[in-house]
Amino acid sequence: PVTIYPDEFVASVKVAQRIAELIRYKQGRNEKAVLGLATGATPVKVYAELVRLHREEGLSFRNVITFNLDEYYPMQPTAVQSYVTFMNENLFDHIDIDKNNVHIPDGTLPLERIHDYCLEYERKIESLGGLDLQILGIGRTGHIGFNEPGSAPNSGTRLVTLDDLTRRDASRDFGGKENVPRKAITMGIGTIFKAREIILMAWSGKKAPIIKKAVEGEISSDVPATYLQLSDNVEFVLDVDAASELT
Numbered sequence: 001p002v003t004i005y006p007d008e009f010v011a012s013v014k015v016a017q018r019i020a021e022l023i024r025y026k027q028g029r030n031e032k033a034v035l036g037l038a039t040g041a042t043p044v045k046v047y048a049e050l051v052r053l054h055r056e057e058g059l060s061f062r063n064v065i066t067f068n069l070d071e072y073y074p075m076q077p078t079a080v081q082s083y084v085t086f087m088n089e090n091l092f093d094h095i096d097i098d099k100n101n102v103h104i105p106d107g108t109l110p111l112e113r114i115h116d117y118c119l120e121y122e123r124k125i126e127s128l129g130g131l132d133l134q135i136l137g138i139g140r141t142g143h144i145g146f147n148e149p150g151s152a153p154n155s156g157t158r159l160v161t162l163d164d165l166t167r168r169d170a171s172r173d174f175g176g177k178e179n180v181p182r183k184a185i186t187m188g189i190g191t192i193f194k195a196r197e198i199i200l201m202a203w204s205g206k207k208a209p210i211i212k213k214a215v216e217g218e219i220s221s222d223v224p225a226t227y228l229q230l231s232d233n234v235e236f237v238l239d240v241d242a243a244s245e246l247t
C-alpha cells in the first residue's frame with residue numbers, strides 16, 4: 001500500500017508513532033523490539049520525533065535492539081561521514097538505548113574477514129527472532145540499503161560496490177565524489193524481506209521518478225526497490241512531491 005502525506009513532517013511523525021507503538025506493545029509483553037534502521041536525509045525527522053517522544057512522552061528504548069542497513073567500506077566509526085556518527089548524532093546519543101543493543105556494519109574489517117562477519121550479522125538478527133520493522137529510504141538508482149541495480153532478491157548481508165550515481169549523490173558529504181568510498185557493507189534484499197513489516201519513505205520531487213518505477217514499474221533487478229512489490233508487508237510512505245508521478 002501507498003500512503004501519501006502533505007509533507008515529510010507529517011509523514012515522519014506518523015512513522016515515528018508507528019515505531020513507538022511497536023516499542024510499547026513489545027514492552028507490554030516484556031519482549032524486545034528489533035528494529036532495522038536507515039541513515040541518510042530521509043529518516044532524520046523520524047529520529048527527531050522519536051527523540052522528542054523519549055524526552056517529552058517517556059518513550060523508553062531499553063527494550064529496543066537495532067540493526068542498521070549499511071555502512072561505507074572502508075570507514076572508521078569515528079569519521080564524520082560514518083553511519084555510526086550519523087546514528088549517534090541523530091538518535092542514539094539522545095535516547096536511553098543500551099549501546100550493546102546497537103548493531104551497525106563494521107567498516108574497519110580486513111577484507112578477508114568480511115564474509116564471516118556478514119554471516120554473523122544475519123545470524124544475530126535471526127537469533128533475536130528477526131526484524132519486527134525495517135525502515136527504508138530509496139536511492140535514485142532504486143537501491144534499498146546499498147543493494148544497487150543487479151542485486152539478487154535472495155541476497156544477504158555482503159560487501160557491495162556502490163553505483164556511480166550513488167557516489168555522486170554522496171559527494172557533498174565527502175567534499176567530492178573521489179572521496180566517497182567505492183564499497184559498502186549492506187543487508188541484502190533477502191535480509192530486508194524477512195522483516196515482518198517494512199516502511200519505505202521518500203520525500204521531494206527528486207525521488208518522484210524512482211518512486212514511480214519502484215511502485216508501478218516491472219519487477220526487475222534493474223530497480224531493486226521493485227522487489228518490494230512482491231511483499232504484503234510493505235508500506236510506501238510518501239510526501240505529495242515524491243508521489244507526483246504515480247498514476
Ligand code: F6R
Binds near residue numbers: 038039042070143144
Ligand atoms: C541508508 C540507505 C540508503 C538511503 C538512500 C536514500 O542507510 O540504506 O538506501 O536510504 O540512499 O538516501 P537519502 O535519504 O539521503 O535520500
